[in-house]
Amino acid sequence: MTLTDTILLANKDMEEKVLKDLRKEMNLTTVERIVVADTDVVGATMVFNKKGGLIHPDIANETIEQLEEILGIKFTLGTVNYGSPYVKSGVVSNNHGFLIGKTSSGPEITNADEALGFVEHE
Secondary structure (H helix, E strand, C coil), rough: CEEEEEEECCCCCCCCCCHHHHHHCCCEEEECCCEEEEEEEEEHHHEEEEEEECCCCCCCCHHHHHHHHHHHEEECCCCCCCCCCCHCCCCEEEEEEECCCCCCCHHHHHHHHHHHCCCCCC
């Protein structure tokens, strides 16, 4: 499960009643069931802020487009910690900065920096 102030991205198997209750109790505007890169663990596959996001490299183009429309940001494919596609396992981000796993390579760090909107790609 991945959550913003008003949007919930949930596992495709989450019960409708649970989603309905979450929408009501948390005053959510959007609740979407989604599968990313053939995994039900949606939250492990992406990290994002209001500037952009980093996502599992094996995601389908249609899913990226769907997520970009829902969240209003652009995603960049990437890995962390020398190749892990589960980017949330190695990155914590907000709108002011990010922390990344110490075993991440230079290109992975640069990619995350650009994807999350902290430096512009030239």
